[in-house]
Amino acid sequence: MELRTWCAALCAGMVGLVACGGDSGTNEDSGSPGAGNGGSQGQGGDIFGSGTGSFGQGGGSFGNGVSGSTGGTGGSGANSAGCEHVDVVFALDNSSSMDEEKQSMREIVFPAFAQALLDISGIQDFRAAVIDACPLPANFHTRGAAGECSFQSGQAWMDSSSNDLTGEFQCAADLYVDDVECSGNNDDEQPASAVAAALEPPFSQEQNAGFSRENALLVVVVITDEDEQPVPRQEPQAIHDRLVAVKGDAKNVVFLGIGGKTDCEGAYGDADEADNLQRLVDTFAADGRGFFWDLCQGRLEDGLTNALTAIEEACEEFVPVVN
Structure with a gap:
């Protein structure tokens, strides 16, 4: 469709x-x-x-x-306000208990999100990458469970110019994880940490090279029905700092965390209280860039509104930081 x-x-x-x-x-x-x-x-x-x-x-x-x-203004040159480009990373917990959430992301949330991004005044294009919740390896997914996704971009990420963007996302978000090195004993429950690793060396210089653009707003969307459990242990502030270091300014990063506000039997099944994830959101919320959506409430599409509001505001204030 x-x-x-x-x-x-x-x-x-x-x-x-x-x-x-x-x-x-x-x-x-x-x-x-x-x-x-x-x-x-x-x-x-x-x-x-x-x-x-x-x-x-x-x-x-x-x-x-x-x-x-x-809406957004300018943004193509250094020291100009506003953004024209957005880089989005989706990190999805691949637990078997996440099947309904992943289906909703593939079939409802992402298609609407993609269209709404381009409807924000000033945004010309976006890139979208998918990763699971294990940072070993922290390479973006270019194949799904059914095989290679063959992105039209020819890169390890999708581009908004693709005429089959929804199909590409549905392929990649049907996660292929036969190459992961995590044991599955909670070390594969660290989606935010996986995004940070994907945007840092060596992955940012090798498998994911070229994804992060200096003149683009970074948007991170993570979803888990357990909690962020970094291995080795890191405090939420440390993960925040790693993500901000990619862009040089906290206001150039929007973070949407989706998890359980409490332990619950929710619309998508069981969810554990995501205390660490909520604390991580708080570190971004201090700059108006962090939002949490309670997985227990269901309707992931409603959580989309949080990200879009923050993206619009962040684009209006965006100033590229040239390293």
């Missing part, structure tokens, strides 16, 4: 999602949509609905107005 069709289907099921807003933090409401002037098909200009927002009058991702002109 084409991406626009997916977005239309998602829109129809997201009644009540309107202008994005809310406070950042580590509860299920952080960054959730605020009250707006209409439903998901409204005439106004925020990401999912209607009302007056930073896009101006009309033109939100799921609205049907005319795009405004007050």
Whole structure:
């Protein structure tokens, strides 16, 4: 199914999602949509609905107005404000208990996310990479359980210019893990640490070389039904610092953590309390760049609104840091 069709289907099921807003933090409401002037098909200009927002009058991702002109600005040169490019890394826990979450990511969340990114004023393109929750090895996935994904980019990541972007993501997110060196004894439950390793040497200079762009906002989306359990042990602040070091400025990184707020039997099955993941989100929330979505609440597509709001704000403030 084409991406626009997916977005239309998602829109129809997201009644009540309107202008994005809310406070950042580590509860299920952080960054959730605020009250707006209409439903998901409204005439106004925020990401999912209607009302007056930073896009101006009309033109939100799921609205049907005319795009405004007050989104991201500039951003192609050093020391210019605004971003035109986004690099996204999805880290997915590959536990068997995650099957429903991964299916939702492949079939609902990513297609809508991809379209909504390009609907943010000022963003010209994005790259998307997939990794599992084991940092050994921390190479991006270029094949799925069914075989090679053959990205049109010819790289270890997907490019928004692909005419089969959804199909490529569905292939890679059906994780192939026969090459992992983790034992499976909780050392494969460290998605944020795996992203950090993927963006650091040696992987950033070898298998994943060229992915991270100086003039691009970095967006990290991690999902687990257990908790971030780095091996060897690291505090959340240390993982935060590793990710920020890639971009040189904390405001150039958006982090969305999806996990259990408490131990629960949720919409997707059992989830453990993700205490470390929530603490990691807090380190990014201090700069308005961290959001947590409670897996126990289900509806991963709702967590999407948190990331989109943060990405829009981060793009408006983005300043490339040239190393």
